[in-house]
Amino acid sequence: MKNITKRSISIVLSLILCFSVVFGMSFSAEAATVDYVKNSNYIYNWGVREELATFLSPNAEAFYTKNNTSYAKLSALAGSATESAVPSSALYKELQSLMKSNHSYVTSYNATRDKFQYTDCQNSGKTSKKISSFYSGKEIGPSWDSGNTWNREHCWPNSKGDKAGDGENDIMMLRPTATSENGSRGNKAYGKSSGYYNPNSESGGKHDLRGDVARIVLYQYVRWGCINTGSYNPNGIYGTGGVIESRAVLLEWIEADPVDTWELGRNDSVQSITGTRNVFVDYPELAFVLLGTDVPTDYATPSGEAKKGANTPAPNPGNNNSSNTQSGNTSSNTSSNNTSSNTSSNTTSKPNTNTSSNTSSKPSSNTSSNTSSNTSSSTTSTTVDTNCKHKNIQVVAAEEARCDAEGFTEGEYCLDCKTYISGREVIEPQLHVYGDDDVCAYCGDKKETVTDAETPEDTTTIGAIEDSTDKNDAADESEFPWLIAVIVGVVILAGGAVFAVLYINKQKQ
Numbered sequence: 001m002k003n004i005t006k007r008s009i010s011i012v013l014s015l016i017l018c019f020s021v022v023f024g025m026s027f028s029a030e031a032a033t034v035d036y037v038k039n040s041n042y043i044y045n046w047g048v049r050e051e052l053a054t055f056l057s058p059n060a061e062a063f064y065t066k067n068n069t070s071y072a073k074l075s076a077l078a079g080s081a082t083e084s085a086v087p088s089s090a091l092y093k094e095l096q097s098l099m100k101s102n103h104s105y106v107t108s109y110n111a112t113r114d115k116f117q118y119t120d121c122q123n124s125g126k127t128s129k130k131i132s133s134f135y136s137g138k139e140i141g142p143s144w145d146s147g148n149t150w151n152r153e154h155c156w157p158n159s160k161g162d163k164a165g166d167g168e169n170d171i172m173m174l175r176p177t178a179t180s181e182n183g184s185r186g187n188k189a190y191g192k193s194s195g196y197y198n199p200n201s202e203s204g205g206k207h208d209l210r211g212d213v214a215r216i217v218l219y220q221y222v223r224w225g226c227i228n229t230g231s232y233n234p235n236g237i238y239g240t241g242g243v244i245e246s247r248a249v250l251l252e253w254i255e256a257d258p259v260d261t262w263e264l265g266r267n268d269s270v271q272s273i274t275g276t277r278n279v280f281v282d283y284p285e286l287a288f289v290l291l292g293t294d295v296p297t298d299y300a301t302p303s304g305e306a307k308k309g310a311n312t313p314a315p316n317p318g319n320n321n322s323s324n325t326q327s328g329n330t331s332s333n334t335s336s337n338n339t340s341s342n343t344s345s346n347t348t349s350k351p352n353t354n355t356s357s358n359t360s361s362k363p364s365s366n367t368s369s370n371t372s373s374n375t376s377s378s379t380t381s382t383t384v385d386t387n388c389k390h391k392n393i394q395v396v397a398a399e400e401a402r403c404d405a406e407g408f409t410e411g412e413y414c415l416d417c418k419t420y421i422s423g424r425e426v427i428e429p430q431l432h433v434y435g436d437d438d439v440c441a442y443c444g445d446k447k448e449t450v451t452d453a454e455t456p457e458d459t460t461t462i463g464a465i466e467d468s469t470d471k472n473d474a475a476d477e478s479e480f481p482w483l484i485a486v487i488v489g490v491v492i493l494a495g496g497a498v499f500a501v502l503y504i505n506k507q508k509q
Contacts, residue, residue: 047265078423081292192247211257
């Protein structure tokens with residue numbers, strides 16, 4: 001009997017210990033919040049250099065929520081692997097609109113020198129009130145000394161940017177540096193080959209700035225439309241005459257140097273000044289989508305979206321209104337579709353599994369009749385041919401998602417290697433669109449009429465606006481399970497303690 005009692009006590013005490021550890025870990029994770037330190041409305045950079053950012057900050061999450069967007073929505077839009085086509089892509093336009101519409105205050109060149117004490121300090125200025133020089137990490141400022149010891153670095157050189165325009169004064173792109181560092185770079189393009197400027201050279205490898213400069217370059221390229229037209233650099237973004245060596249180097253650096261908390265903290269600080277953010281810091285995954293390539297699945301990002309690695313089913317290229325530069329053939333195709341078994345995380349270059357009666361295997365250029373099956377006899381490649389020059393490109397128009405069918409973003413289809421080289425992302429089916437007669441315009445579904453005596457299970461409608469009190473109630477409900485868990489944990493701990501005391505007293509008697 002004593003052995004049974006002892007075993008029972010051991011089990012109870014073990015359970016108590018487990019509950020204590022679990023609750024302790026849970027509440028530690030919940031309590032991990034950013035400590036924003038402000039001076040008036042300006043937020044000090046709370047981050048630390050080279051400390052990996054493994055979460056989105058509260059201000060970042062609020063920014064995308066306020067703008068009714070998300071990574072899922074943005075990454076569903078198509079970019080392009082072709083430099084000249086990137087500015088006209090759906091993702092480029094959406095990101096530009098997002099960053100531009102929130103840019104409520106454009107800094108002047110002189111105003112930036114007094115703002116760097118917020119944007120480019122470390123640890124909210126608790127450790128030091130000094131500014132951290134961008135390239136070397138040396139402590140400079142924060143008082144302005146007319147450029148004697150520090151000045152402002154144009155990451156996108158003024159000579160290759162918006163001359164005398166607002167773009168050259170954007171504090172997101174301007175960085176405080178020791179005077180000698182600024183002079184070392186001049187207006188050289190960033191890169192790793194001879195003739196280019198390596199941003200890591202000033203710190204001797206102590207700080208990795210490759211990803212930082214690449215994400216700044218992309219910000220400037222999208223936010224201010226820094227393309228090879230108008231007053232901007234006629235040589236474009238790449239090469240010695242551009243801003244960074246190549247598309248390959250830009251993407252390589254973004255992956256090799258993940259976002260650190262200093263970069264994320266600076267995004268929060270700049271937002272408190274200008275109102276906008278660099279989306280490529282919050283979601284560096286979008287750089288790969290924008291430039292028409294796959295997002296690395298082993299890439300550490302603040303949101304963690306890259307590591308989720310969800311495959312997207314291969315799109316059916318039927319039902320397209322496409323712009324064909326080769327011919328205007330009209331075809332009626334019978335398709336045989338198959339979901340790709342590729343285990344990589346593909347955001348672009350989706351395999352084309354359409355089987356067409358057209359011997360050229362081109363996507364249909366009009367509305368076609370498709371029959372789906374589980375097998376495919378298509379000769380279209382499921383991976384991009386790296387040896388193909390992609391000289392003959394057909395732009396396949398986007399398809400609107402409906403309630404009865406998924407849609408697709410605009411895509412670029414190579415007629416030579418029979419593969420989508422960019423875009424063609426799947427858009428999930430949408431809600432019914434009911435007309436005045438309560439009948440869906442797409443599928444003919446009739447809307448159910450709810451009487452006063454009935455309580456609808458789901459009253460969600462397109463464009464419905466939630467009442468603020470409903471949101472508060474939802475927040476309270478989401479926290480309620482934690483309250484129950486706390487109470488249960490306390491009861492178990494108390495009960496176990498009482499049981500143990502009673503048992504010890506009984507043994508002494």
